[in-house]
Amino acid sequence: MRQGRDTIDFAEGAMTTMLVLKRLAAVVAAIMSVLAGSEAALAGMGQPSPWQLGFQQAATPVMENIVWFHDFLLWLIVAITIFVLILLLIIFVRFNARSNPTPSKTTHNTLLEVAWTLIPVIILVAIAVPSFKLLFLQTVIPQADVIVKATGKQWYWSYSYPDSKFEFDSLMLQDKDRKPDQPRLLAVDNEMVVPVNKVVRVQVIAADVIHAFAVPSFGIKIDAVPGRLNETWFKATREGVYYGQCSELCGRDHAFMPIAVRVVSEREYAAWLDQAKKKYATDDSQPATTLVAAK
Ligand SMILES: [Cu+2]
Numbered sequence: 001m002r003q004g005r006d007t008i009d010f011a012e013g014a015m016t017t018m019l020v021l022k023r024l025a026a027v028v029a030a031i032m033s034v035l036a037g038s039e040a041a042l043a044g045m046g047q048p049s050p051w052q053l054g055f056q057q058a059a060t061p062v063m064e065n066i067v068w069f070h071d072f073l074l075w076l077i078v079a080i081t082i083f084v085l086i087l088l089l090i091i092f093v094r095f096n097a098r099s100n101p102t103p104s105k106t107t108h109n110t111l112l113e114v115a116w117t118l119i120p121v122i123i124l125v126a127i128a129v130p131s132f133k134l135l136f137l138q139t140v141i142p143q144a145d146v147i148v149k150a151t152g153k154q155w156y157w158s159y160s161y162p163d164s165k166f167e168f169d170s171l172m173l174q175d176k177d178r179k180p181d182q183p184r185l186l187a188v189d190n191e192m193v194v195p196v197n198k199v200v201r202v203q204v205i206a207a208d209v210i211h212a213f214a215v216p217s218f219g220i221k222i223d224a225v226p227g228r229l230n231e232t233w234f235k236a237t238r239e240g241v242y243y244g245q246c247s248e249l250c251g252r253d254h255a256f257m258p259i260a261v262r263v264v265s266e267r268e269y270a271a272w273l274d275q276a277k278k279k280y281a282t283d284d285s286q287p288a289t290t291l292v293a294a295k
Pocket of ligand 1: 246
């Protein structure tokens with residue numbers, strides 16, 4: 001009689017597990033279809049968009065790489081999580097005290113032990129290889145076509161083009177000055193302008209406290225530290241305006257010192273450069289930004 005009861009319990013347990021698994025699969029499928037259908041539509045181009053999931057659209061090879069690496073890791077994690085979940089469910093159903101009253105005393109299994117050592121090693125190597133490739137892509141700056149120096153200040157950015165000897169301030173637009181197509185809290189009066197498909201080397205520094213220069217679509221984020229010149233780079237492959245924000249808590253108006261980069265064709269860039277040289281002409285005898293010598 002006891003035996004019969006156990007069999008029924010086991011069968012019920014197994015059925016519950018199947019039901020849970022089926023429901024779980026349905027939820028996963030629903031989430032996946034939402035993600036697949038909406039990501040392209042919702043991801044902002046150069047700026048965040050309402051109900052956005054995932055990253056802003058990539059506009060540089062580095063960001064494309066970051067997105068790929070993120071997706072790769074996500075699928076890997078999903079696979080590992082599902083695998084562990086299945087193992088747990090099997091244990092709950094088959095090896096609880098009721099279904100398995102006399103547990104076996106097995107302690108070692110060579111094949112299993114080799115497998116659970118080697119497989120994680122292989123997984124880690126599979127993560128490390130693209131991870132290091134991405135790290136090198138980000139940190140080894142290729143030969144630059146344009147150099148722009150971005151200086152973080154309380155609470156705005158200054159951009160200087162050392163090759164053309166001019167510098168200008170870039171302040172967030174107030175609501176009353178904003179055109180309808182300009183995003184609130186992101187648009188600025190003077191955008192940083194760069195040519196499309198050219199390597200731009202960004203030298204980042206701060207004049208007062210630590211800020212951080214970050215543009216999500218370009219996949220760049222680097223600290224702006226007083227007295228220390230940090231460098232990063234990007235090569236925007238699409239024209240447009242790309243927005244970013246100071247990403248280091250830097251004081252009262254930290255949230256109101258956005259970064260706006262306008263990527264234009266080479267011809268438009270040359271025209272802008274000509275006009276900017278006149279508009280922002282600086283005195284050559286004065287350094288654009290005072291550099292505090294690093295001790
Ligand atoms: Cu800041």
